[in-house]
Amino acid sequence: MTEVDKVIAGHQLPTPDLTALPFITIDPPASQDLDQAMFLEREGGGYVVHYAIADVPSFVPAGGPLDTETRRRGQTIYTPGNRIPLHPIPLSEGAASLFANDSRSAFVWEIHLAADGTQTTAQVRRATVRSVAKLGYEQAQQMLDAGNAPAAYAETLALLAEIGTKRIELERARGGASLNVPQQEVEFVDGHYVLEFRPALPIEDWNAQISLLTGMAAAQVMLAGKVGILRTMPAPDADAIAAYRLQTVALGKPWAADIAYGEYLRTLDTADPKQLALMHGASTLFRGAGYTPFNGSIPEAVTQAAVAAPYAHATAPLRRLVDRFVLAICAALCAGEEVPGWAVEALDALPEIMSASNQLASKVDRAAIDTVEAALLSHRVGAEFDAVVLAGPRTNGHNTKASAARSSIQIQDPAVTGYCEGILEPGSVVRVKLVAADIATRTISFVPATAPATAVPTGS
Numbered sequence: 001m002t003e004v005d006k007v008i009a010g011h012q013l014p015t016p017d018l019t020a021l022p023f024i025t026i027d028p029p030a031s032q033d034l035d036q037a038m039f040l041e042r043e044g045g046g047y048v049v050h051y052a053i054a055d056v057p058s059f060v061p062a063g064g065p066l067d068t069e070t071r072r073r074g075q076t077i078y079t080p081g082n083r084i085p086l087h088p089i090p091l092s093e094g095a096a097s098l099f100a101n102d103s104r105s106a107f108v109w110e111i112h113l114a115a116d117g118t119q120t121t122a123q124v125r126r127a128t129v130r131s132v133a134k135l136g137y138e139q140a141q142q143m144l145d146a147g148n149a150p151a152a153y154a155e156t157l158a159l160l161a162e163i164g165t166k167r168i169e170l171e172r173a174r175g176g177a178s179l180n181v182p183q184q185e186v187e188f189v190d191g192h193y194v195l196e197f198r199p200a201l202p203i204e205d206w207n208a209q210i211s212l213l214t215g216m217a218a219a220q221v222m223l224a225g226k227v228g229i230l231r232t233m234p235a236p237d238a239d240a241i242a243a244y245r246l247q248t249v250a251l252g253k254p255w256a257a258d259i260a261y262g263e264y265l266r267t268l269d270t271a272d273p274k275q276l277a278l279m280h281g282a283s284t285l286f287r288g289a290g291y292t293p294f295n296g297s298i299p300e301a302v303t304q305a306a307v308a309a310p311y312a313h314a315t316a317p318l319r320r321l322v323d324r325f326v327l328a329i330c331a332a333l334c335a336g337e338e339v340p341g342w343a344v345e346a347l348d349a350l351p352e353i354m355s356a357s358n359q360l361a362s363k364v365d366r367a368a369i370d371t372v373e374a375a376l377l378s379h380r381v382g383a384e385f386d387a388v389v390l391a392g393p394r395t396n397g398h399n400t401k402a403s404a405a406r407s408s409i410q411i412q413d414p415a416v417t418g419y420c421e422g423i424l425e426p427g428s429v430v431r432v433k434l435v436a437a438d439i440a441t442r443t444i445s446f447v448p449a450t451a452p453a454t455a456v457p458t459g460s
Contacts, residue, residue, distance in 0.1 A: 003066055004088045007059050008095045013105050014055075019130040022152045023052055025098055026207050029136035032093035033076065033085070033318045037106070037131045038210060040159035045115040047163055051214050052129045054096045055105035056087070056317035057328045062342035071349070074357025076319040079368050080186040080193055085319075092318045100134040107327045109214050117166030122217035123334040124327070141203045164206020167213060176308035177262025178205075179286060181279050182270060184415055186372050193372045195415040199270075211315045212307060218330050219302070219310035225333040226296055229322060229347055231313050233289040235305045236261070240284050247281050251427045261285055262308070273388040274427030276410070280390040281426070291322065291354055293347035321357070322350050370442035373416050377437040377444055384449045385411045387432045393423040409446065420446040 001009070023037035039050040060066050070086055077084040085092050098104050106129045111122040132152050135143075143149040144157045171178075182197040215231070222228025236244075241261075248255040248264075251274040255264045265282055268275040286306055292299050304311040314330065317323035325343045332339045392407025407424035409432060410417045420432050431449040438444075 003061075003064060004059075004091055007061065007066075008090060011059065011095065011105070013103060013128040014058075014126040016125075016127050018050075018052075018108060018127045019103055021050060021129065022132045022156070023050070023098070023129050024133045024135055024153045024156055025100070025131050026135045026137060026140050026203065029139070032097060034098040034131075034134065035316045035318045036211065037098045037129060038156060038160070039153075040156045040163060042155075042159070043112065046120070047113040047117075047159060049109070049111040049113065049163065049210060049213065051109040051111065051210060051315070052098060052104075052106035052127075052131075053109070053214075053315055053323075053327060054098055054318050055107055055126060055327075056091075056096055056324045058105055058126070059091050059096050060087075060324065062340070070321055070324075071346075071353055074321050074353050075361060077357075077361050077364050079364060080372065086321060087318060096318060098129070098131050100131045103128055103130050107331055109217065111213060111217055113163065117163055117170055119213065119217060122220065124218075124221070124330050125334060126331060137201050137204050137207075141201045144203065160203065160206050160210070164203075164209045167209035168205065171209070171212075171308070172263055172266065174308045175260040175262055177260075177265050177286075177306050179265065179279065179282060180268075180270070181276075184369060184417060186368055193375070195369070195372055195376060197412070197415045212311070215311045215314050216307065216309050218312040218314035218326055221330045221333050222294075222312060222326070223298060223302065223310060225329070225339070226298060227294065227333075227339055227344060227347075228312065228329050229291055229293040229326060229350055230299070230302055231289065231304050231311050232292045232301055233286070233303075233305045234301065235303075236285040236287075240287075244281060244284060247426070248278055251275075251278055253278060262306075273429050276388055277390050277427040280408070291351040293350060295344060295347060320354075322354050325350065367442060370444075371439065373414075373418070374437045374439045374442055374444050376414050377416065377434055378439055381434055381437055384431055384433050385446075387411045387420065387430055387446070389420075389424040389426050389428050389430060390417070391426050392420075416444070418444050418446060420448065422448055424448070 021039045023039045025034045025037045027034060035054045037052040041048050073086050076086045106127060107124050108127045108129060109124045112120045114120055140157060144161060149157050182199045185196055185198050187194050219230055245255050253275060268279050270276045270279050292301060302310045312326050313320060313323050314326045317327060325346055328343045329339050387409040390408040390410055393405035405423050406419040406421050409420045424430055432446040433449045435447055436445040
């Protein structure tokens, strides 16, 4: 019997028993590693958010082989139609996953909100929960729009929209921001891969607000206890802001000096090519995110600038290593107990582990998309496409004399982003010609449709 089998076989459900509360999960339809379940209710003029997070710490003995291996991995790495899990499948997609109709151990946050959505109190404890439904985003959105959700969770869906909307308004008031760029996604459909740009549904934004609320609550608990690890990001520096302001003027939608950048980004309509370019360009303002551990004193930098508040990763322990330690620390602090030594001892090592795994995840994601793009376009070399110029110019490599300037572009059909040789105006719609698409090297190359087809292939 493996360590995982032994842990699962010997696992006991905790008290209290909260299985009478009708929790639900809302995730991509194919997801099996279900980290979060929610139950929302009214309380006087305000609300109570019950947010159950998979109880991973109880399945991973400190210092054991599984603990060591998860520290080596850092997070689940996703590829089209597959994944390299942080935890063994029997755990992450079995005993610890918050499946519908199964009693599960969880860290349950109870967060009380005022009528405007402002948090008043928050605490977390281990408990036994049972989800009554596993919903996909589109399914949940359709139920909410049609008003035909089952009675067991109709109020939770309705309150998700209500609370989510109020939390977005609070985010706007404190200067928080989100990059709502349509996501380029690879899907495996009917035996083959397809690419698409998928804008987020409203329910995804509301769902994200519950997760953000919980991450902010976790940060507050740890800061009050003077021990933990925060997800931090510095505010944009003056040079980045100045450069971006110039870009907004050049593209015809100036960013006024008295408007916070989060508020400005909410005004952008990504259906407009120029404003789509501005949304992509705003990524220059979202840099430098990392993890800040502390023990015994409050660190100087505690804010995640995009959230515009102290924030911690606390809601995805099945897929992300750091969350396991945050949950254990928060539960101990809320119970007035000593924080587990294994959690405190790991704090200094976690930033490096998470940084390495984040870099790997980004490389794998980009490689997967590049491969599918090259495969989809491999039979269309010589074809022309309409494209939106996202940014430019850029240079290929460090030797600018040996490499031509290039501009970042986006094609709608197929859903490809890449580079086109030459200096092109951001926000403009141009005609480009595909001159290379190599699956083995995961590279594609475009040139302006009027230019000679002699470009050197570049990765997209």
